[in-house]
Amino acid sequence: MTSFPGILPRQAIQALLDQGAIQSESPFDADQVQPASLDLRLSDEAWRVRASFLPGDRRVETRIADVVMHKLDLTGGAVLEKGCVYIVRLQERLRLPRGLNARANPKSSTGRVDVFVRLLTDAGAGFDDVAEGYEGPLYLEVAPQTFSILVRPGTRLNQLRLKTGEPPKLETRSVGVDLDGGEGAVVGFRGRRHAGVVDMDHIDGHDPRLFWEPLYAPRGELLLDPGEFYILASREAVEIPVDQAAEMTPIDPSVGEFRVHYAGFFDPGFGVDEAHGAGSRGVLEVRTHDTPFLLEHGQTVARLVYEPLTERPDRLYGEGGSHYQRQGLKLSKHFRAWGG
CATH class of the missing domain: 2.70.40.10 (Deoxyuridine triphosphatase (dUTPase))
Structure with a gap:
């Protein structure tokens, strides 16, 4: 140890x-x-x-x-x-x-x-x-x-x-939301209330159109309705150094009445791609609280907290394949590509 x-x-x-x-x-x-x-x-x-x-x-x-x-x-x-x-x-x-x-x-x-x-x-x-x-x-x-x-x-x-022990917090970065898709571009998805069952072990096995409604934001704004669930993407590319890991934490109530990102672990090497160099977007899982809330492009919605590893892992995120390396706006691996 x-x-x-x-x-x-x-x-x-x-x-x-x-x-x-x-x-x-x-x-x-x-x-x-x-x-x-x-x-x-x-x-x-x-x-x-x-x-x-x-x-x-x-x-x-x-x-x-x-x-x-x-x-x-x-x-x-x-x-x-x-x-x-x-x-x-x-x-x-x-x-x-x-x-x-x-x-x-x-x-x-x-x-x-x-x-x-x-x-x-x-x-x-x-x-x-x-x-x-x-x-x-x-x-x-x-x-x-x-x-x-x-x-x-x-x-x-x-x-x-x-x-x-308790690893020190090396860095905390704010994460903004990307709502600047341009005319006709999909900036997110909203879950359909009366969809079917998702088989959690069936990869690429579900038609996304039966479960999700595409969202558009021609003015760079998106109105979130209480009780609805949204998939959005971060404005910034996320990269996790090979000797660190990160957790995305929900934003504090002072900047918005909503919760972001149930799944908060980012493994070392996420977004690190020397061949392509573009990084990966963070996918944001957003659920509002009791009141409608208007999101604007670039608005801070979460924070990334970085912590050290005891040593570099012998395998990095994405080595051998990953559903989410180099991702942009992307649904879970259970769904076929949008429009596919």
Whole structure:
């Protein structure tokens, strides 16, 4: 274990798997370890609950008993309906060594279909944060907002970032929204309220026109309606240095009554492309609160917070292929290209 705070790279995560500090009820997938995070997988066990909760000083399954409506078996696939809250046990469990903690976040493809997910641990004091030295099971709260989703054992909805200590914040950058598409250009998408089911394991398998409405902003302005879900793009290209990682955090209420970006992890090497040199846009998942809000081109909507890795990962984001490297405005990988 390193002596200075930082995020663990891929090779260090793999070592934890090999040592049994991260365990699973089934063999790990070959592509499960990312450059600076570990994808987590659903098990076959889920519960429909009537309310979200934190376990306090109790076990998660003890608290589930207080709010459960019925139990689900995900074997063979099951639909999690929008507007409902579910708790799913994950296949992975932890035996973190002393000095190591973790933080979870939705995967990009999860946030882009407006599925709200949060990690739970036994006796956890907050969502998504895993205490130093935690030993025990992992659970995921899943709350689809716009589309109902089809999941099964092995579906990956969130990811875990492992850290030694509390890494320093190296830099914070503001992120603006791109609404300058020109006449007739699509600047974003709004989710259709009464669309079908999104199969979370079916890549390029859905017609985007059945799920999304294209948006235009000829004057560089877009009016956001309360309760609607939007996919927009950042004005700036985003690049993450090879020895750092970043998290996109929701903007504070002082600059707008909306939430941006459920899926906040950016791995080292994102947007770094020496062959093309153009970087990648950040895709913004936007949901308004209680009042309509008028967005203008270039307006600050989120912030990127950079943190150091303990060492450079032995594989960078996009090496071997990625759905989101060199992206512009882009829907999740579940949908075929717009107009295709």
